[in-house]
Amino acid sequence: MKKIIFIIFLLGTFCGFSQKKYPKGENLIDYxxxxxxxxxxxxGKVTVIEPFKKSNAQFEIETITQPQFIYKSATSIPIHKQSVKLGRVFLLSFSAKTTKSSLETGEAKINLLFKQSESYKNNIVSTQSISSKWQQYYIPFQSDINIDQNNLGIVLHYGFKPQAFLIKDIKFELFAEGTKFEALPKTEIVYKGMEPDAKWRKEANARIEKNRKSDFKIQFQKKGKAITDKTISIKLIKHNFPFGAAINAKDVVANNEKYKNFKKAFDLAVFENDLKIKSLRWKKKKDQLIEAISILKNDNVTIKGHVLIWPGFNYLTPEIKENKDNPEKVTNLIxxxxxxxLKLTKDKISHWDVVNEAYTNRDLQQITGSEAILYNGFKATKELQPIAKCFINEYGIISKGGLDTKKQEWYYNFIKRIDKNTGGLVDGIGIQSHIGSDLTPPEKVLEILDYYGTLNIKISISEFTMDIQEPVIREQYTRDFMIAAFSHPNVSEFLFWGYVEDDRKKVDIYKKDFTIGAMGKAYFSLINDVWKTDFIGKTNDKGxxxxxxxxGTYEYSFVDGSRVVKGEFQLNPNQNGIINVHIK
Structure with a gap:
């Protein structure tokens, strides 16, 4: 099997380079x-940027059509070849930035292949995300076999979805025998506001105390008399604020380890694909979905619907595209x-992503000549599921460093436009939050949430993921992002897009073996510790x-004679008066 290492090394506004000295290497690039x-x-194509300068040549690499295999779009970097012994270390370095992207992170991707032999088994590949602004990248390699002169090479593979990126100042250095791999420069991933005493975090924690908690008074009585001088344990067992993740119906129906671990972590579910129009074509999948919904309801899991209208051909059935010249037919189909x-899921769905990713998916709007087909989705939802809340969902709002102000402004106006044209049917907005290598600083996250908060509707962190694999940063940024979101009064839920690590490596609440992953460490440390209420109190003379x-929902317990008495009570926002507990 091909050896793959996942390295994301950055240097820039939110990333710092460790400034230790390192030995000088021999640059092998043949300029x-x-x-x-x-x-x-x-x-695709490769375009050399003029004026051409050998030592700092700049070129743009573009994937126009995604091939079946990533390696079908490739560029070999010319080098002065030589034989190399096992254990020698190399450093590939360059500056790059993304100019076009099909990914929700707004970034391009490259596989950087360090070629050691004719056999693919001996090649080492580093998968690299490219920032939307100029960044410096350092990727070290170490030979693990003796390399023949004719085989040494560096190849860029970029056969991903359509994308383009600029690259310049490329070097491929070979270091003297005996140079340690650890001696090569290593970029430390940092972001503004990660310091332990960051002001934003102190302010966020203060808002959490204000917005997510309150004082309460609970009175215990038995047969109309106060239970006095009684030691009672009181602990939060379920947050009022929903935390959730994307799931698959087949896991729910199978009641497998994935679903069992889901229930340990979350009380809100969104189907990743099962409610999409393409999945619902198949009776077997539809039957599985209906069974999964029933199981979730019995397990007291809230279900978010995703998605009613995703207006791009890629996400619609072939019949839609086949009738693209017949607006009336397309309208009727949708x-x-x-x-x-909506009839199939009546009284089963709490809230819907009515429209998804309309910024880049406009085929339905173009076919029908307006956005009315989207507005009608909101109207139909309120008519057929009047209790369900209606959301819009979009990507690229908080990701990419939070710097895409053009898209942020478009989304803001789009939300207002839909609300106006539906008579105020927009209940909430989804901000997907697929975080790439540009780690949006928490202060920037809060600034963006404040911007959309002026709409005075709910905000869902609807699809949180992370591309960066370095576990310490992965854990810390997840924790900081959650703190920022939970502190904002308009944020009404937090969903991860998945929860068990898979080949995409974007979420790891649990690793593949169901041990806790880096993101899971952050998540559980917050909901089970920092954001947990658990104390022992003693009733006064009034009980x-x-x-x-x-x-949220609380459990109380105490010893009454020879028995242990247990029960539950609710602590809700704007709840006034005494909480009365009557013991039989």
Whole structure:
């Protein structure tokens, strides 16, 4: 199997380079030939940026059509080849930035292949995300076999979804024998506001105390008399604030380890694919979905619907595209789908992503000549599921460093436009939060949430993921992002897009073996510790206990003679008066 290492090394506004000195290497790049680099024109192109300068040549690499295999779009970097013994260390370095992206992070991706032999088994690959602004990248390699002169090489593979990126100042250095891999420069991933005493975090924690907690008074009585001088344990067992993740119906129906671990962590579920129009074409999948919904309801898991209308051909059935010249037919097909799905799930869905990713998916709007087909989705939802809340969902709002103000402004106005044209049917907005290598500083996250908060509707952190694999940063940034979101009064839920680590490596609440992952360490440390209310109190002469805690469902327990008495009570926002508990 090909050896793969996942390295994301950055340097820039939110990333710092460790400034330790390192030995000078021999640069193997053949700058006389670099002007002539190329790629398979079937799938993309390489453009040398003029004026051409050998030592700091700049070129743009573009994938126009995604090939079946990533390596079909490739560029070999010309180098002065030589034989190399096992254990020698190399450093590939360059500056790059993304100019076009199909990913929700707004970034391009490259596989950087360190070629050691003709056998793919001996090649080492580093998968690199490219920032949307100029960043410096350092990728070290170490030979683990003796390399023949003809085999040594560096190859860029970029056969991903359509994308483009600029690259310049490329070097490929070979270091003297005996140089340690650890001696090479290593970029430390940092972000503004990560310091332990950051002001934003102190302010956020203060808002959490204000917005997510309150004082309460609970009075215990038995047969109309106060239970006095009684030691009672009181603990939060379920947050009022929903935390959730994307799931698959097949896991729920199978009641497998994935679903069992889901229930240990979350009380809100969103189906990753099962409610989408393409999945619902198949009776087997529809039956599985209905069974999964029933199981979730019995397990007291809230279900968010995703998605009623995703207006791009890539996410619609072939029949839609086949009728692209027939607006009336397309309108009827979409309206029938929305109606049937709402009837199928009536009284089972808490809230819906009615429209998803309309910024880059506009095929339905173009076919029908307006956004009315989207507005009608909101109207149908309120008519057929009047209790369900209606959300819009979009990516690229908080990701990419939070710097895409053009898209942020478009989304803001789009939300207002839909609300106006539906008579105020927008209940909430989804901000997906797929975080790439540009770690959006928590202060920037809060600034963006404040911006959308002026709309005075709910905000869902609807699809949180992270591309960075370095576990310490992965854990810390997840924790900081959650603190920022939980502190904002408009944020009404927090969902991860997945929860068990898979080949995409974007979420690891649990690792594949169901041990706790880096993101899971952050998540559980917050909901089970920092944001947990658990105390022992003693009733006074009126049978009351005073407390302060997070909103949610509480369990109380105490010993009454020879028995242990247990029960539950609710602490809700804007709840006034004494909570009365009557013991039989």
């Amino acid at each position: 006389n030939k670099i002007k002539f680099i190329s790629t398979n024109k079937t799938f 309206e029938d789908h929305v109606t049937n799905l 009351t206990i005073l407390g302060n805690g997070f909103y």
